[in-house]
Amino acid sequence: MDTITDFQKMVQIAKMYYNEGYTQEKIAKEFSIARSAVSVLLAEARNVGIVTIHIKDAFTNDEQLADALEERFGLDKCIVVPINTGNSDLLLKIVASQAALFASKIIFSHSSVGMAWGSACYQFMSAFPEDTGLYNISVVPLIGGSPLLSQEFQLNESVKGFAEKLGGTPVSIHFPGLVPSLDDKKRIMETTYMQSIIEKWKSLDFAVLGIGRCPENYTGDNYLYDQVAYDMNRALEFLDRHPNNVIGDLCGRRFNIKGEVLRCEHNKRLIGIDEFGLMNVKRVLAIACGVHKVLPAIGALRTKLIHNFITDENTAKQMLQVADSENLLKIK
Numbered sequence: 001m002d003t004i005t006d007f008q009k010m011v012q013i014a015k016m017y018y019n020e021g022y023t024q025e026k027i028a029k030e031f032s033i034a035r036s037a038v039s040v041l042l043a044e045a046r047n048v049g050i051v052t053i054h055i056k057d058a059f060t061n062d063e064q065l066a067d068a069l070e071e072r073f074g075l076d077k078c079i080v081v082p083i084n085t086g087n088s089d090l091l092l093k094i095v096a097s098q099a100a101l102f103a104s105k106i107i108f109s110h111s112s113v114g115m116a117w118g119s120a121c122y123q124f125m126s127a128f129p130e131d132t133g134l135y136n137i138s139v140v141p142l143i144g145g146s147p148l149l150s151q152e153f154q155l156n157e158s159v160k161g162f163a164e165k166l167g168g169t170p171v172s173i174h175f176p177g178l179v180p181s182l183d184d185k186k187r188i189m190e191t192t193y194m195q196s197i198i199e200k201w202k203s204l205d206f207a208v209l210g211i212g213r214c215p216e217n218y219t220g221d222n223y224l225y226d227q228v229a230y231d232m233n234r235a236l237e238f239l240d241r242h243p244n245n246v247i248g249d250l251c252g253r254r255f256n257i258k259g260e261v262l263r264c265e266h267n268k269r270l271i272g273i274d275e276f277g278l279m280n281v282k283r284v285l286a287i288a289c290g291v292h293k294v295l296p297a298i299g300a301l302r303t304k305l306i307h308n309f310i311t312d313e314n315t316a317k318q319m320l321q322v323a324d325s326e327n328l329l330k331i332k
Contacts, residue, residue, distance in 0.1 A: 014045040073301035096123035099310040111205040112138040120210030120287040122152035137168030143272030144177035211288040212249035248296025259302025
């Protein structure tokens with residue numbers, strides 16, 4: 001560039017193209033120059049350092065954040081996917097695909113794998129590679145059926161699809177995940193079929209879980225659920241006053257921000273693996289991403305039931321900030 005004016009023009013064109021989304025053709029019309037001249041100016045902007053391009057590879061691990069989470073929550077292995085997107089569906093698919101790639105390297109033949117319901121587990125199963133060479137694996141549902149009709153909550157179907165990829169055998173649970181009464185649960189759990197599944201839960205080599213967020217109607221006025229998205233500090237103040245409030249669930253089993261599995265009516269009526277069963281699983285992998293999963297993920301990792309955790313960079317950063325905040329000091 002020969003003059004300050006030319007330099008300023010190059011900066012302005014670069015801002016219009018990279019920050020404001022103008023096309024090169026539209027910029028050419030704005031400045032009454034040829035489109036080829038715009039292309040040359042943009043290339044020159046990169047050459048002189050006005051424009052620098054940094055590509056985040058979503059198939060790598062942010063080791064610094066991962067190490068911090070491992071140390072903070074006592075994890076064996078954490079993967080933090082370096083991606084920043086406002087598209088929650090795309091975010092989950094990318095994070096779940098990284099979880100699937102990680103799991104494909106640690107699941108082994110002649111083993112047993114437990115699987116929970118939910119979007120994270122469904123995307124995990126969908127992304128799991130088909131050419132691993134694994135075989136003779138038993139895939140077991142960790143909870144009974146869901147009343148939700150969406151595909152990601154049809155656990156028996158997901159288990160079947162996952163077993164096909166693993167060259168294994170699917171097991172089904174033909175009972176609901178939540179029953180009306182304790183008597184119903186007692187009757188179901190005593191059946192020969194459920195007893196055989198309970199035996200399978202006792203010898204699981206691996207389990208994959210999503211981390212459920214706090215129910216929208218649990219606090220009556222949806223206060224906690226709403227505040228997480230719009231004002232994290234107010235949500236933390238609420239939890240500081242109500243530390244036993246449910247914050248999330250693992251396999252449908254509710255826990256609080258302190259990582260305590262609740263002795264509530266809901267948990268007592270669940271047909272699914274409990275915290276003691278999860279404690280015996282050799283390796284538990286959990287997947288969570290997005291602002292609504294920050295507090296549930298903190299509570300879930302505090303249960304000490306999870307060995308491996310896969311998330312994205314924004315969720316990881318917020319988890320570390322929140323876990324060390326003054327609001328949570330009294331309930332660590």
